[in-house]
Amino acid sequence: MEIGKILIANRGEIALRIQRTCRSLGIPSVAIYSPADVNSPFVQAAEEAYSLGDSSEAAQSYLNIEKIIKICQKAGVDAVHPGYGFLSENANFAQALENHKICFIGPKAESIRLMGDKVSAIAKMRSEGVPVVPGFHAQTMSESELLEQAEKIGYPILIKASAGGGGKGMKRVYQAEDFAAAYASAKREAKNFFADERVFIEKYIENPRHIEIQVFGDTQGNAVHLF
Numbered sequence: 001m002e003i004g005k006i007l008i009a010n011r012g013e014i015a016l017r018i019q020r021t022c023r024s025l026g027i028p029s030v031a032i033y034s035p036a037d038v039n040s041p042f043v044q045a046a047e048e049a050y051s052l053g054d055s056s057e058a059a060q061s062y063l064n065i066e067k068i069i070k071i072c073q074k075a076g077v078d079a080v081h082p083g084y085g086f087l088s089e090n091a092n093f094a095q096a097l098e099n100h101k102i103c104f105i106g107p108k109a110e111s112i113r114l115m116g117d118k119v120s121a122i123a124k125m126r127s128e129g130v131p132v133v134p135g136f137h138a139q140t141m142s143e144s145e146l147l148e149q150a151e152k153i154g155y156p157i158l159i160k161a162s163a164g165g166g167g168k169g170m171k172r173v174y175q176a177e178d179f180a181a182a183y184a185s186a187k188r189e190a191k192n193f194f195a196d197e198r199v200f201i202e203k204y205i206e207n208p209r210h211i212e213i214q215v216f217g218d219t220q221g222n223a224v225h226l227f
Contacts, residue, residue, distance in 0.1 A: 001078065001103060002078075003027060003078045003079045003103065004027070004028075004078050005027065005028045005029070005030060005075065005076060005077045005078055005079075006018075006022055006027055006028075006029050006030065006077060006078070006079045006080065006081055006105070007029070007030040007032065007068070007071065007072050007075060007077040007079070007080045007081075008029055008030065008031055008032070008042075008046075008080075008081050008083065009032065009062070009068055009080050009081070009082045009083065009086065009087055009093075010062070010081075010082060010083030010084075010085070010086055010088075011032075011033065011034075011037055011040070011042060011062060012037075012040065012042060013042075014083035014084060014085075015031060015042035015046075015083065016041060016042045016045060018081050018083060019031075019042065019045055019046060028047040028048070029046055029047055029048075030046060030047070030048045030049070030050065030071070030075045030077055031043050031045075031046035031048070031049040031050070032049070032050050032051075032052050032061075032062070032068065032071055033049060033050075033051060033052060034051075034052050034053075034055065034056040034061035034062065035051075035054060035055070035056050036056040038051075048075055050071045050074070050075065052064065052067055052068075052071075053067060058086070062086050062087070063086060063087060065087070065090075065092060065093050065096050068080075068087075068093075069096055069097070069100055069102075072097070072100070072102055073100070077102065078102065078103060079102065079103035079104070079105055080097055080102060080103070080104055080105065081105040081106075082104070082105070082106055088106060089112055089116060090112070091109045091110075091112040091113040091116065092109075094106065094107070094108065094109040094112055095109035116163065117162055117163055118137075118160065118161075118162050118163070118164065118200065119137050119138070119162045119198070119200055122135075122137045123137060133202045133203055133205065134153055134202065134203045135149075135153065135157075135200060135201055135202025135203060136149035136150075136153070136200060136201050136202070137200050137202070138200070141200065143180070143183050146159070146179075146183065146199075146200075146201050147176065147179050147180075147183075149201060150173065150176070150179060150201055151176065153201065153202070153203050154203070155173065155174055155175055155176070155204075156172055156173060156174045156203075156204040156206070157172075157173050157201050157202065157203060157204050158170060158171070158172055158173075158201065158202055158203070158204045159171045159173060159182055159183055159186040159199050159200075159201050160186070160199060160200055160201070160202065161186060161189065161190035161193070161194060161196070161198070161199055162190070162196060162198040162199060162200055163190065163194040163195075163196040163198065164189075164190055164193070164194055168189050168190070168193040168194070169186050169187075169189040169190035169193060169194065169199065170186065170189075171183075171185055171186045172204055173204075183199070186199050187199055213225055213226070213227070214226040
């Protein structure tokens with residue numbers, strides 16, 4: 001599709017960088033802002049800027065999907081760039097834009113849902129023949145089931161939040177005697193941070209090397225990796 005105007009669903013330096021790219025491509029950009037950002041450089045630099053209302057709370061401004069959709073319609077944008085953080089990994093936002101025939105510059109809603117849940121993401125990777133760390137990755141599991149699987153996998157193991165990230169809801173366990181306390185702690189953190197107390201276990205790899213490869217794909221079947 002041809003994009004004539006982009007709304008940037010973010011703020012600050014992130015929004016400024018996207019604005020600069022839009023300008024270099026000759027595409028007008030639309031900023032949205034909370035009361036706290038009304039005089040910010042990203043608002044002043046935008047071709048158009050719309051208020052998100054009277055509240056500076058993120059839930060009522062930059063995370064308010066309904067308000068952002070209404071501004072998209074008012075501004076007549078073809079696409080939304082979410083930047084990172086905020087709604088960039090929110091499947092409901094991507095789906096809402098799709099429902100309103102607005103392009104989400106990011107993954108499809110179904111991809112966000114799949115990769116946002118570690119258990120379903122691991123299952124998908126396994127089905128595609130991608131090697132994964134040994135573990136027990138069922139969607140529903142009891143403490144006793146996980147403890148039994150931990151014995152089979154062998155200690156040390158990791159208890160991890162299914163919906164987690166950033167190290168939250170993640171506990172190392174070196175022996176069976178410590179499993180119950182770590183399990184309870186991981187579930188509490190998972191519920192507090194992600195509103196989802198599901199956890200799974202996998203082998204804990206000591207002294208690992210963390211390697212990430214960025215892969216970009218478009219809607220035409222093309223994909224590239226950035227080494």
